[in-house]
Amino acid sequence: MIENVLVTGGAGYIGSHVCVELLEQGCKVVVLDNLSNGSRVALDRVQEITGKSLEFVQGDVRDETTVQALLQAHEVGAVIHFAGLKAVGESVQQPLDYYDNNVNGAVRLFSAMAQAGVKNLVFSSSATVYGDPSSNPINEGFPLSATNPYGRSKLMIEEMLRDLYVSDPDWNISILRYFNPAGAHPSGRIGEHPSGIPNNLMPYIAQTASGVREELSVFGGDYPTRDGTGVRDYIHVTDLAKGHIKALAKLAEAPGCITHNLGTGTGYSVLEMLAAFEAACGKPISHKIVPRRPGDIAECYADPALAERDLDWRAEQDLAAMCADAWRWQQHNPAGYP
16 A cells, blocks of 8 residues: 555545545545635544544645645655535536636646656546436446536546556556545544535535524426436445545556446435435425526436446445434534534
């Protein structure tokens, strides 16, 4: 296993959970985050959960000089790249911000890595690169497209990485296509802390259940699904984090450029997710059906067989655990991180 790891966006939701797993594996962790959607408190709590310390640098992946200096000063062996903007709806409103942060940020980061001779990378991609799939479950060989600028930015970075590998086979690159991360660390100390109105379903439900929001808006009740609401593959964030450890270990085998889905293989509708959360918190949650969001699709769930075969990884936590852990996080942190 590569011991010295730079985690960009490590103060965010998924990044902080991956930092826990890395520290528990005995890795030395350096986090680079501009804190636009992350929290310094999250990193303090990561250290509290693990009893181990990490290095934090507040900065931006677009600052190539800073990134290169970090890689060299900490003798980094691999980078796990999370840093980027991630809201589908916002990307439709602010496409240039998404291309600047995500695509330009990736160009700058990979250039700095090449200059420093660091050629091991785990990239946080997304199931959005499958666009509106013709069928489900989705395997890694499905055609790639995107229905919104966020998805396009992820797809561009994937294509960039495949081109980079062709140009220089010394790179080892793991592209992980996440489905829908949910839940929180079972300690209740770290979890999803969206700024403003949540874009992801789980924190929106949790905030409604705790009274922070009056009611849940369900975007679209007229999809061609079993109850008319959108179907997604929700995966517990700790399962997702463990997938990154498996991917990092795989890089040590010099696999080239590899791509895997991280999902459970089961799709749940918004109303099914709502019912599961009501069971976890023990009370009804007020909701209303509102028009669809631009860029959203009807149904999307993974075929996770390749990750199980290649990475020896599979999701272990069920929807009840995701809801219970998200509710524990919400109860302990009703306003998110202080």
